[in-house]
Amino acid sequence: DTGVSQNPRHKITKRGQNVTFRCDPISEHNRLYWYRQTLGQGPEFLTYFQNEAQLEKSRLLSDRFSAERPKGSFSTLEIQRTEQGDSAMYLCATLAGTDTQYFGPGTRLTVL
């Protein structure tokens, strides 16, 4: 257990529905990252926050994706109008300073 938690662990939804995932970081970690991992691939960077500020978004993050980190604590990742191509594992990681990113257990999304 790294101290990073993610909920839900699994989500099954129908195409076109909206879904929201939550990440609770290690409390003293000011930087928070989201990655997406599709089957047979390594994780790919989506976006990251320093405290409450979203500093970068990957081109992978289409307009249907939005992420927030209110008050610099937990973060949410919302996908609107889900598509089958959104099916993946969504991983959250947190970091203090410039050291190591610690990953949560991930949320597995299946879009039917």
Place this chain on the structure above:
Amino acid sequence: AQSVTQPDIHITVSEGASLELRCNYSYGATPYLFWYVQSPGQGLQLLLKYFSGDTLVQGIKGFEAEFKRSQSSFNLRKPSVHWSDAAEYFCAVGLSLMEYGNKLVFGAGTILRVKS
């Protein structure tokens, strides 16, 4: 562009045999390098990391890795594999804070199978 290559998609070794997983990276600056392990349906667990100094780094579970700048490699090794080591292994390079916010670029992973 930054990239990480893990040339072996699958590797099978016998329990008790030695293991080497290969990793090559492409990054213009001094890299931060990591190996993570992932069991099915789980998140990533850090095995070891290299930031600077001694190019041979020790990690958890008896793993070690050697950084070779001339070869742009960071191969993972273990002298004697246990059945519980069966998992997927990811090599990653950490990009600079100022330019890239310390984000990680991962390889595609190597799936390790252990034969008894």
